[in-house]
Amino acid sequence: MSLGTVTPILRMFDETLTRAFYVDFLGFKVDWEHRFEGNFPLYTQVSKDGCLLHLSGHFGDCAPGAAIRIATSDVDAYQAELIAKEYKHARPGVAEVPWGGREMTIIDPSGNRLTFFNREPEISA
Template sequence: MNALATIPILRIFDEKKAFEFYVDWLGFQVDWQHRFDDNAPLYMQVSLGQLLLHLSEHHGDACPGSQVFVECSGLEAYHAELLAKNYKYNRPGLEEAEWDALIMTVHDPFGNRVLFNQRKN
C-alpha cells in the first residue's frame, strides 16, 4: 500500500458560513460539491495550494471541535493577508511555539481549528 494523501473531514452546519470562512476569508477554492438530492446535506472539497479539506454537513461524518495541523511556509505573509481582510469573526495572532516554529490558529464557525505551523529551521 502506498498512501497518496491524507484529507481531513471537518463537520460544518451552515453552508453560507462555511463559504464565508473557508473561501472568502481563508482563500480556499471550492474543488467540487456533492449532494444526493436538493434537500440533502452538502459534502465538498476545498483547497488552498496543496492543502485539501473535506467539509461535510452529514451527521456522523466528523466530530465538531476537531483540529487540523498544517505544515506550511510563508505564514507571516498569509497572516498579514488575512488581517487585511478585516474579517470581524476572527483575527488570529502569530505565536512562537515551543517546538521552534511560528504558528497561527484559526477557529471556524463550527468549533473546528486549523493550526498553521511554519518551522524556523
C-alpha cells in the first residue's frame, strides 16, 4: 500500500482574475475546464511542473482562504521570475523562516495563501 500525491481544491470567485493570477502571473497552464452547463460555475485543473491544483467556483467544494505549501527547487529564482512580470496585485518577497529554509507567500484573488518553499535535498541511503 502506498499513498499518492495530494491535489488541493481551492475556491475561486472571479474566473478572469483567477486565470490571470495562476496562468499569466504564476506560470501555470490550464489542463482542462468543466462546467455542468453553460452558465454553471467553472471547475478546472491548472499545473506547473509536478504541481497540480484544482480551482472551483462551486459553493461547498471548499472554503475560501485556504493555505497550501508548494515545494520548489529554487524559491529565489521563482521569486525573481515573478517580480520581472510586474504583476500589479503582488510583489512577493522571500524570507528566512525560523524553522529553517526560505519561503515566499502569495495570496490569490480569492484569499487563498500559497507558500512556496525550497524543497529539502533528497538524502541517499
